[in-house]
Amino acid sequence: MRKALTLFTQATLARAYPRAAWMFRSRTWLFQETLLPVLSVSAFAFSYKAMGAPREYVGFVILGAAMTTFWLNVLWSMGAHLYWERDSGNLGLYIMSPAPTMAILAGMALGGMATTTLRAAAILAAGLFIFQVPFDPTSWWLLLVVFLLTMAALYGLGMMFASLFLLWGREAWHTVNLLQEPVYLLTGMNFPLKNVFPLAVAGAALLIPLASGMDAMRQVLFRVDGVLGIGWEIALLAVLAVTFLWAAKGLLDFLERRSRIEGRLTVRWE
């Protein structure tokens, strides 16, 4: 058990290293991950202002933009990345090595987390200082719990997606593209779900951790009503986190085996 844990940690850190090292070697990301996203989020904030919406609505936009950076990280830097790794010839090496695939994915997540967190922080800072969003949480601890559970569920879901990328070819890129705008819509990135969707649709949307996480955070940060009570949403996030992480392990094993049988682990330029 101890040996397995050590191997898991070593593999995670090893895969996180190139991403951390890259941050110091290529500085263009600083501009790309801080200033540009802040400016694009501002458009939605100005739109709410032009509509005469209350200030917490601008807060919803800021929160949504900050949280979706993690969703984009999951999609592009974990899911689609396995597809890139296959093309660059690394995937075969990962599978051949004794390191568990979950550890490789955890490393990708950890390595990408630094830039993602900075991007989210820049967006939140813009909300606070430029748009003077009234962040007034009922409890910082509750907010932290919701955030951590959301991250666990989100990255669990990301690992599940990543396993599909072991099988997919060119459609992987398009699938990632397709998982952006429709998910932004369904999760209520810029608006409270309860005000807009019928209860059945909002309830179904909560099964996406981004939706339940944001809905819970809106309740804590802006003291507005959510689709479910905060306690229920925290419980749901906990269940989603455990389920997705467990399912990701099973799916990764299953699809890795299937990819070996179909000889897809080393297929390139598909």
Place this chain on the structure above:
Amino acid sequence: MKSFLHTLRWSTWLGWQIESNWADPWLFALYLIIKPITGSLVLVFMFFAARAVVQTPPEFLPYVYVSNSCFGLVGTVMFGMSYVVVTDREHYGMLKYIFVSPARFQGYLLGRGIARALEGIVGGGLTVVAGMFLFSEVRSSVVGGIDWAWLFIYLAIGGAMLYACGMILASAVLNMHRNGMFLSEGIAGVVYLLSGVIFPLSELPRWLQSVALILPTTYWLEGMRRALMGTPPGGSNLAKSPLTEFSNTELALALVLTTIVLTAISQWFYRWSVRRAWRDGKIEEQTGM
């Protein structure tokens, strides 16, 4: 010129094949419309959410919906032309072969951009049509307002503008690593803000309004909105934009002038970037992160 057109024709064909043959035609058609429609629906639901708590002027709905649909074309061409550099270099490993072949490199990038523009036009057009079916506010604005002559003019000048925008981004990505593929997304976001896609320009601070008035996309979007829906009602917040006083001719002239300047900049930047990428070995560089 003949060689340029030859390259353009084949790269457009190649681009269309790459973009479309990964799925059967029905699935691809669904893919073409889901992304832009859901993108516009996010704005529609923002409008509904605001309307649930305050009185929101009804003309905002067609404004954001149609404007966002038109902007989709800017996003797809900018992303398409710059993403070609990343995929051809790092995914297919073909960029260096294109570069050393007799094909015109710029014509190749443009052709791939045209393939994406076709996607954008289909997606944007269908989004507007869907909006007319789904929302009465969009229907009443578009049905009564389309000015076909101006629409054609703005689409034609807009094509040149999009070419210049795409060339600038593709040139920048030539000298970047794989993370460059996200640059166009960020730049598109900035243009989204500064062109007043989903709010009137009068909402921006005055100094940012001056920046907005330098961008050809600002004039193009205003022109497209006018060609599709006419001018916003007087007294509305939307009519407070600094462009309200421009006639259609003045607007088109401003678009032509800014597009000429942008094209000149893009050509200079393209030459500088290709020379730099060639000298630094970036044409065949493959990176991971």
